[in-house]
Amino acid sequence: MTQTPAVPLPPPEERRRLREAGALTQAQLAKRVGVSRETVRAWESGRTTPRGRRREAYAQLLLSIADRTGGQEPEEVHDMTALQHTAESTAGAPEPPPERPSERLSERPSESRLTPAQAFDALYAFCAPALVRQTFLLTGRRELARESVERAFQHAWQRWPEVARDRDPAGWVRAAAYEFALSPWHRFRPRYRHPEPPPSDAFDRALLDVLLRLPPPQRRTLVLYDGVGLDLPETAAETEASTRAAANRLMHARTAVAARLPDLSDPAALHRRLAELASTERLRAAKPTVVRDGSERRARFWTRAAIAFTVALIGTTALTLRTAPTHYEPPVPPGSTVRGVPPRMAPGPLSEKERELREKLRKQLQSGPERLLPQVT
Template identity: 50%
Template sequence: MTPSVETTSSEDSELSLPAPKERRRLREAAELTHDEVAAAVGVTAATIRSWESGRTAPRGRKRELYMQFLARLAALPQEAGPAGAPGEAKTARAAEEPAADPPAPDGPAADGPTPAGPTADARTQPDELSVDLPVEAPDLLPDEAPVKVPAPGPADAFDALYAHAAHDLARQAYLLTGRRSLALEAVEKAFVQAWDRWPEVAADPDPVGWVRAIAYEYALSPWHRFRRAHRHPDKPPAEPADRILLDALLSLSPAHRRTVLLYDGVGLDLPDTAAETEATTPTAGNRLVHAHADLADRIPELADVPLEKQSALLRDLLTALRPAVDLDPRPAVVVRGGGERRTRTWTRATLSLTAMIAVSTAYTVMTAPTHYEPPLAPGESVSGVPPLAGPQQLTERSRKLHDKLLADPEAGPARIAPKVE
C-alpha cells in the first residue's frame, strides 16, 4: 500500500500546474480565447473557464496536456523579452522568422552599400519587422520561403484519430463488459459511425469523447445479454489482484461502472463525467461515492486507504490491470472500408426495394379495373314451395280409363257415339 501512495504523490508533484490566475494570465498574454485553448487540450471551453477560476482542476491525461500547453505559453514570452504585455507571444513568433537571415559579410564588402530591406536595427524592433517581413522576406530569403504542407484529407484524419484512441477505447470497453469480442465490436461500431458522420466529428472539440460515448452506449446495451456469444465473460486475468478488481468492477451497475471508469480511469473531472453520462453533477457525485464504497468492500487495497486517496489508487489499479486476452483492434483501413461497404450494401438494398415498390405500383395501376362492377347478390332460400316430384301412382279408376282409351283407338265422331250392346 505505501509504495503506491508514494508513487501517486510523486506523480502529482511532477504534474504541478500554475495557479489559476497564472493560467489565465498566460492565455491572455498569448491572446488566445477559451475556445482555442479548449481545442488544443481536447476539452470544452466551459472546462477551461472552470480550470482558470479554480472551481475544478484537471486530472489524468488532460492534466498532462494542459500542463504542456501552459509550459509552451510560458516559454514564448521568455524568448521575446520580458513578459507582461498582451501580444508579446505573437510578436515573439514573428521575431523568430528573420533569425535565419544570412549574416553581413566580413571585410571590405561590409562597408559597401547595404542591401534593401530591414536592417539590423530594424530587426531589433519586432513591431516594424512584423509589418515589413511579409513583403520583404520572399526577396531577402528565397531559400527560407515557407513550405505549404497540404492539409490531411478526411481519411488521413480519421486514421490518425483511430490510431490515437482505438486501443485505449478497446481497453476501456473491456473493463466495462469483461468480454473481448464485445469490446472490439463496440469500438469498431463507434468508429464506423464516426466515419459516416465525419464532418460532425471533425468539427467536434473533443472527437475522442464523441467516439467514446458511442462505444460505451453500445458496450453497455442490455440487449447483448440475449446473444449467445456474449453470455459469458472471457478468460479472467492471470494476476489475482487483477481478477479481484475486474470482478468488483463488473459487479457494479452499468451507470456506476461507467462513472467510475470515466472519473478514475479516463481522468475526467466531475462536470465532464456528469455531462457524458447524461446526469447532473450531484447525481454523478453520488454515483461515484456509492461505487467507491462498493469497490472498497470487495478490493482489500482500497479498504485501507482514506477516502481522499481512493480515487488516485483506483486509477493506478485500473492502469496496471493486464487482461488475459488480446485487445488490439483491427487496422483503421479495414474498419473504414467495412463501414463503406456496409453503407454501399444498405444503399443498394434500399434502391432495390424502391424499384420493387415502383414496379408493383405500376403493375397494379395497369391491371386495376376502370369501372365499378357490383358483386352478385348471394342466393336466398324460399320456404313453402313443395318439392318437385315425378308422376304419382294411378288409382283403380284412372287405370280403367287408361285401358279403355287404349282399347278404343278409333278417331272421329263414332268414338263418342254410344254403342248398343
C-alpha cells in the same frame, strides 16, 4: 463573506513548457494531480480544460514549478511575475474554446495540410488503443471491445466532416463506442452468449466481476470519472445526465466497489487499479486502413440495400395500381334468417294404393283419351 479567487491557469503551450522545465513527465504530473496521462496530454494540447479541484491542484503545481525554476533558467523559463501577469490577463475573460481540428488544419500551409484519411488515421492511432482497454472494462469481453471501437470509428469515418469539426473528436468516438458496447442486444448474439476467460490475477478477477455487476449507467460513469479522468460536468454531458445524477451514480458505484473490495475505497487507488486492469490485457486494435475499408463496405452495402428496397416498393406500387379495380363494386350484404317458412319435409314411403295410383297416372299421361276436335259447319 468574500470568496477566494481561483488560481489562474496559464495557456496550453505554457503548461507543457513549465512541466518540462520542472523535469516532470506527463505520467508523473498526472500522478501528482490525480488524473490519467491522457488527461494531462489533453490539457496541454488545449483539447480540454481542467475544472474544479483538479484545476486548482494543476494550477498550484504549475505556479510552484514556475516559482522554483524562475531563477535557475532565466533564458528558458519566464519569471513568476510574467506568469502571473499572463494568468491575470486571462483570468477576467472566459478561456477560449480548444481549437477544432478543422481550424488547426486550416492554419497550416497548403503543402502540409492533412487529408481526411491522414487526419482520421492520426485520431485512430491516438485514441483506439486506450479506447479498446476502456471498453473492456465496460463489457469484460475482449472481442466485443475491439468490435465496439471499430464500429465507432467506422461510424466516425462515415460522418467525418461532422466529427472533424467537433470540439472533442475523441469524446465523440468514445461515446459511440460506449453506446455500442453497452447495447442490450448483444445478449442475443450466439458469439456472446458464453463468458470469456477471466483475467489470471485474482484481484483483477474480483474487480472485473464487481464492475460487471454494476448497472450500465453507474459502470459507465465510474469508468469515465475514475478511469478516463474526466471531470464531473464532462462525465454528465457524455452520459446525457445532469451533474447531480452523474454524482449520484458515481457515489453508488464507488460504494458498491468498496463494499466488495475495501482496498479500493480510495479514489486514487481505484483509478490506479482500473488502469492496471485495463493494461494487463493484450488488446490490440485493427489498423486504420482496415477500419476505413470496412466503413466504406458497410456504406456501400446499406446504399445498395436502400436502392433495392426502393425498387421493390416501386414495383409493388405499380402492381397494385395495375390490378386494382377500376369501378365500385358494392359489397354483398350478409345473409339473414327468413322466418315463417315451413320446413322442407322429405317424402315418406308409399303405400300399396299410392303406388297403384302412381302407375295409373303415368299410363294416362302417356296415352290419354282422344281429344274432341270441333267441326266447322
